[in-house]
Amino acid sequence: MTPLGALLIRDMRISVRVGGGALIGVLFFLVVVALMPFAIGPNLLLLKRIGPAILWLAALLASLLALDRLFAADHDDGSLDLLLMGRAPLELVVATKALAHWLTTGLPLVIAAPVIGLLLNLDAADDAALVLTLLVGTPALTFIGMVGAAIAVALRRGGLLLAVLVLPLTVPVLIFGVAAAQSAFAGAAPFGTAFTILCALTLASLVVGPFAAAAALRQEIE
Amino acid sequence: MMAAIDHLPFIVGSYAAAFVVIAALVAWVTIDFRAQRRALADLEMHGLTRRSAGGPAQRSIEGAKEKA
């Protein structure tokens, strides 16, 4: 088994075991979406109009709130020292950890989104556009959030700090994710443009995130 | 009668959903039962080689004590 393969399997295994919290992100997503109509009102036309925005915001919060233990757990039990000493480049190590995190937290959100979309009166076309944007956009959230997780690794109130640090950085993803999801039915802006920019943002975060997170971990570990 | 045909997919869908949910519950309970019994049998094997004194009855009481 290659070092990174071993790490991927280990991280995914931990998150589905007792105490792992793989599905808590989806649960959070569901709760946030279910609460919205209580604040906004049950008007189905209105919910349909703002549905993609609600789902995107909920997905954003769900994927970021689950991130704070990404490196902190390994820091607390000494695993991080050994991960830093491995022969695999640290950038790839953190990218692998983020991938494992996305597979157990982000991907379930994407899979649950169409069902939860039903609650907001989204039809099949809206759902398809939404799932597509989430599938492309949530990796960007994880890989941007990973930088915050690395910066906050040794801090006690890391979870809150993480949200404060990272949420502003996710503004572009949110803008183009919601734009692409909404243009599918509202016709506000062409789907292709927004979606292409969203893809570009994700690719950029896949490159920048690991380098920034690795650099932050090297600083923080001392 | 026309209405019945119109809405038939929803009725069938409901009963199918009920079947799936109940089947999933039964499967969960059954598979879990098998897994726990296998784990217990495994432990008995280990336990019998190392501590021949305490029989199964003895252990179940200790199990209860742990919980209380």
Add this chain to the structure above:
Amino acid sequence: MRLSAVNLTCQRGGREVFADVSFSVAAGELLAITGRNGAGKSSLLRIVVGLIRIAQGRLILEGGNPELSIGEQAHYLGHQDALKPALSVDENLRFWTGFLGGKGADAAQAIETVGLRDLGDLPAAYLSAGQRRRLSIARLIAVKRPMWLLDEPMNTLDAAAQDRLTALIRAHLAEGGLVLAATHGSLGIAGMQQLHLGEQDR
């Protein structure tokens, strides 16, 4: 293989932990690092494996693999056991073996050596402190690396396990390995070098 340090200085949070520490350890030798609490024993080990930046001085490794850093050729046994409670004993060791570039068969052998074979399928959460320590020591045997850096390795081990660790260290030295150990007590190994940190004039 020879690992030398020349006038190493360590600073943490603006405070100087130790200054001008020099040593030289060759293959087959053990360096015992002693000193009171806070003298910087752990910091010295972490500097050597690259987990703390060197403030001043140099670290030189002769005869190692020039493409790898010192940390990548060393095992570090810190205060924490680097185990995940949710994973079983086997899964924990297999992960570190795989990650550090060893083979699965070696992991099975190592579990046997530290006497945890019977507990292989148990979650690490159920282990006692001594058992966790032994599982973490198994890592050193499962993957071959020439340098061992051990931070208070005898902590939490009972007499039998201490003897076993001593034997493992001896075997490692005999194979041409090199050991740096921060320790309070004796490691029971003849002919070890000593490095005393802090208050050397007293």
Add this chain to the structure above:
Amino acid sequence: MALGDLANPSRFLAFANRAIPWLGGLTVIVFAFGLNQAMLAPNDYQQGATVKIMYLHVPSAWLSMMAWAVMTVAALGTLVWRHPLADVAAKAAAPIGGAFALLCLITGSLWGRPEWGTYWVWDARLTSELVLFLLYLGVVALWRTVEDPARAARAAAILTLVGAIDLPIIKFSVDWWNTLHQGASFGLEGSTIYPTILFPLLIMAAAFMLLFATLQLAAMRNEILRRRVRTLRLMRARTAS
């Protein structure tokens, strides 16, 4: 510690082993009879054949509430009497109750689709059921997060009791919220229930009740075994050198 407490899990296990096949068999028989009656029952003059969904929807709703009641009693058992069997009962009931709440939501939206033209409206009853479902998921997540069963049991018990107090308030609030927004005042209970419909409904409710009892017993048996496995494993780790 009373001797009865010690023996109880073992005695319960023996009882469950004997009772589960009988209960399971009875469940199948009553289900067969109930389904037969449901198929023979006349259609509603307003809702047509979709009324047949009611035979699943209403019993699921009842059971999803009953399971919380079971958990509430068990929570009292955990907190007041510290009875280990109460922990086990509470843990077993949560996923089952959640599954019935889910079934109630699915059948509710399938029933509503022909009426409303959409799978989901924020109807007061369905919405309350959705909140109940979310609470169940929360309890299950809590059980899955804490490894030590005794600690998990106490935390889940407190959450269950707070939920039991909050559920009527939630129901009231959702009703109030729903009437505030005039838009969605459909409601599934438009028609009076005639005896021809009531009888199959009661049979189906009995079948669901039996199903719950069987599943609950089986899940409790699993949980007792799981704890025994855990205890034995801990002992093994302790007795090993």
